[in-house]
Amino acid sequence: MATTQKAPDDAGVGPKPRGSYAKSESTRAAILDAALEVFAQGGYHVGSLREIATKVGISEAGLLHHFTSKARLLEAVLARRDQLAAQFVPPHPGDGVRAMSGLIELAQYNACVPGVTELYCMLSAEATAPTHPAHAYFVRRYEQTRATLVEAFSNLAARGLLRENVTPASAARSTIAMMDGLQVQWLLDRSVLDMAEELRDHLRSVTLVEV
Amino acid sequence: MATTQKAPDDAGVGPKPRGSYAKSESTRAAILDAALEVFAQGGYHVGSLREIATKVGISEAGLLHHFTSKARLLEAVLARRDQLAAQFVPPHPGDGVRAMSGLIELAQYNACVPGVTELYCMLSAEATAPTHPAHAYFVRRYEQTRATLVEAFSNLAARGLLRENVTPASAARSTIAMMDGLQVQWLLDRSVLDMAEELRDHLRSVTLVEV
DNA sequence: GTCTATAAATTGATAGAC
DNA sequence: GTCTATCAATTTATAGAC
Numbered sequence: 001m002a003t004t005q006k007a008p009d010d011a012g013v014g015p016k017p018r019g020s021y022a023k024s025e026s027t028r029a030a031i032l033d034a035a036l037e038v039f040a041q042g043g044y045h046v047g048s049l050r051e052i053a054t055k056v057g058i059s060e061a062g063l064l065h066h067f068t069s070k071a072r073l074l075e076a077v078l079a080r081r082d083q084l085a086a087q088f089v090p091p092h093p094g095d096g097v098r099a100m101s102g103l104i105e106l107a108q109y110n111a112c113v114p115g116v117t118e119l120y121c122m123l124s125a126e127a128t129a130p131t132h133p134a135h136a137y138f139v140r141r142y143e144q145t146r147a148t149l150v151e152a153f154s155n156l157a158a159r160g161l162l163r164e165n166v167t168p169a170s171a172a173r174s175t176i177a178m179m180d181g182l183q184v185q186w187l188l189d190r191s192v193l194d195m196a197e198e199l200r201d202h203l204r205s206v207t208l209v210e211v
Numbered sequence: 212m213a214t215t216q217k218a219p220d221d222a223g224v225g226p227k228p229r230g231s232y233a234k235s236e237s238t239r240a241a242i243l244d245a246a247l248e249v250f251a252q253g254g255y256h257v258g259s260l261r262e263i264a265t266k267v268g269i270s271e272a273g274l275l276h277h278f279t280s281k282a283r284l285l286e287a288v289l290a291r292r293d294q295l296a297a298q299f300v301p302p303h304p305g306d307g308v309r310a311m312s313g314l315i316e317l318a319q320y321n322a323c324v325p326g327v328t329e330l331y332c333m334l335s336a337e338a339t340a341p342t343h344p345a346h347a348y349f350v351r352r353y354e355q356t357r358a359t360l361v362e363a364f365s366n367l368a369a370r371g372l373l374r375e376n377v378t379p380a381s382a383a384r385s386t387i388a389m390m391d392g393l394q395v396q397w398l399l400d401r402s403v404l405d406m407a408e409e410l411r412d413h414l415r416s417v418t419l420v421e422v
Numbered sequence: 423g424t425c426t427a428t429a430a431a432t433t434g435a436t437a438g439a440c
Numbered sequence: 441g442t443c444t445a446t447c448a449a450t451t452t453a454t455a456g457a458c
Binding site: 046 | 252332387415
Binding site for chain 2: 441442443444445
C-alpha cells in the first residue's frame with residue numbers, strides 16, 4: 001500500500017509525487033475495489049463496467065482509460081489478491097506446521113471477507129470453461145497452490161507427521177478440494193458450517209499436527 | 212422417459228398419443244439436451260437462447276413456446292438431472308454401506324459426463340448469488356443432499372463404522388465439500404486427479420467401510 | 423484524466439401470421 | 441407448433457473534445 005507510485009528514471013528520492021501520478025494511482029485502487037465488489041456478486045460476465053464505473057463515480061470511458069479492457073481489469077483484481085494470500089502461506093513454506101496454521105488463518109480470513117471469497121468461488125467455476133479470460137490464470141494458480149502444499153506436506157512427511165496411506169501429493173489435492181468445496185456450502189448458507197473449523201478437522205484426518 | 216404425456220381427463224387408457232403431444236414431448240427433450248450442453252460451457256448467463264435454439268434446429272420463438280422463459284428452462288434442466296442422481300443415492304438410503312458405493316459410482320458417472328459436471332459446478336457457484344434464478348433451488352438441494360448423507364452416515368454410526376471424532380453431520384458436510392472441490396480441480400485439468408479414487412480415499416478416512 | 427457521444431453487437435422476450 | 445419480424449434493453453469499446 002502507501003505511495004507505491006513508480007517515478008520513472010527517478011531513484012525514489014523525489015519527495016513529492018507529481019499530482020497526476022498520485023491521482024491516477026488512487027483512482028486505480030478505487031476501481032479495483034469496486035471491481036472486486038461487483039464481480040463478487042454475480043461473477044465476471046454479469047458484472048458490468050457500467051456498474052463498476054458508477055460505484056467509483058466516474059464514467060465508463062474514464063474507467064477504460066486505466067484498464068484497457070474488462071478482461072485486463074479482471075486480471076488486475078486477481079493479481080492484487082494473490083499478493084495478499086501469499087502472506088498466509090508463502091510459495092515455499094519451509095515449515096509444514098506453520099503452513100497448516102497459515103491455511104487455517106486463511107480460512108478464517110476468507111470468512112471475514114465474503115466478497116473476495118465469492119469472487120474466487122464463482123470465478124474458479126466460471127474459468128473452468130477454456131474460453132474464459134481467466135482460464136489460464138486459474139489453471140496456473142491451482143498448479144502453484146498444489147506445488148506449495150506438496151512442499152508443506154513433504155516437510156511434515158519428513159518429520160513423520162503424515163498419517164499412513166497419505167502422500168504429500170494426495171494431501172495437497174484433498175486439502176485444496178476441501179477448502180473449495182466448503183466455500184460453496186458456506187456461501188449458500190453461512191450458518192451451516194464454519195470453514196476454519198471444518199478445515200481443521202480435515203487437516204487432523206490427514207496429518208498428526210495439532211492444528 | 213418413455214411416453215409420459217399427460218392426457219387431461221383421460222384415465223390413461225388412450226392407447227395412442229395424439230400426434231401433437233408426442234411431437235411436443237420429443238421437442239422438449241431435444242431442447243433440454245441442447246440447453247444442458249450450452250449452459251454447461253460458460254454457465255447460465257453466458258449461454259443464450261439463440262444458441263440453444265440453433266442447436267435444436269428451431270427458432271427462439273419456437274423454443275419459448277415450450278419454456279416460457281430462460282429461467283424456467285434452467286429449472287427444467289436441473290429437475291431432470293436430479294431424477295437421475297437419485298438413482299445412485301436414494302433420498303432415504305437404508306443401507307449406509309450401499310450409499311457409500313452409490314457415491315463412488317456417482318463420481319465415476321460424473322467423470323463420464325463432463326458436460327453435466329461442468330453445469331453443476333458452474334451453476335452451484337453462480338447460484339451463490341441470492342439474485343440468481345436458481346439460488347433457491349441450490350439452497351434447497353444442498354439441504355436435501357446433506358440430510359440424505361446424514362441418514363447414510365447415521366446408519367454407519369449405528370453399526371460402529373464411523374471413525375472416532377466423526378459425526379454423521381460432519382461427515383455429510385465434508386463429503387459434499389470434497390466432491391464439489393474435486394470437480395473444480397478436475398475440470399480445470401482432468402489429468403491431475405481421479406475424482407472417484409480421491410473420494411474413495413476421503414470416505415476411508417471418515418468411515419471404516421471397505422469402499 | 424475525464425468526459426459526451428456513439429458505434430456495433432447481443433441479449434431475452436413479444437406480436438401476430440400461418 | 442413454428443415461424444418472421446421486431447422491440448427494448450444492455451453490453452464492451454472507441455473517437456474526439458476539453
